[in-house]
Amino acid sequence: MSDTARIEQDIQAARARLEGTVNELAYRAQPQVIAQRQLQGLRLRLDAATHTEDGELRIERIGAVVAAAVVVVVAVGWLRRRR
Structure with missing residues (x-):
């Protein structure tokens, strides 16, 4: 494989990685997704505050x-x- 072909292949791979990163960031920045993460975190904190590690109520x-x-x-x- 020539140097030019290898460089072009590296560029395509970098573009694919960058596209995946941008798509993931765009998904995480959606207000609905942020609200879901916040609600899930609140539920986990409430569960940890009201239950033991064994699942028993405190x-x-x-x-x-x-x-x-x-x-x-x-x-x-x-x-x-x-x-």
């Missing part, structure tokens, strides 16, 4: 969140009555 954490929500609701109700 009752102490869920109970603390429920208790905090009750406190907020009571405080808001109390503040509204004072007005």
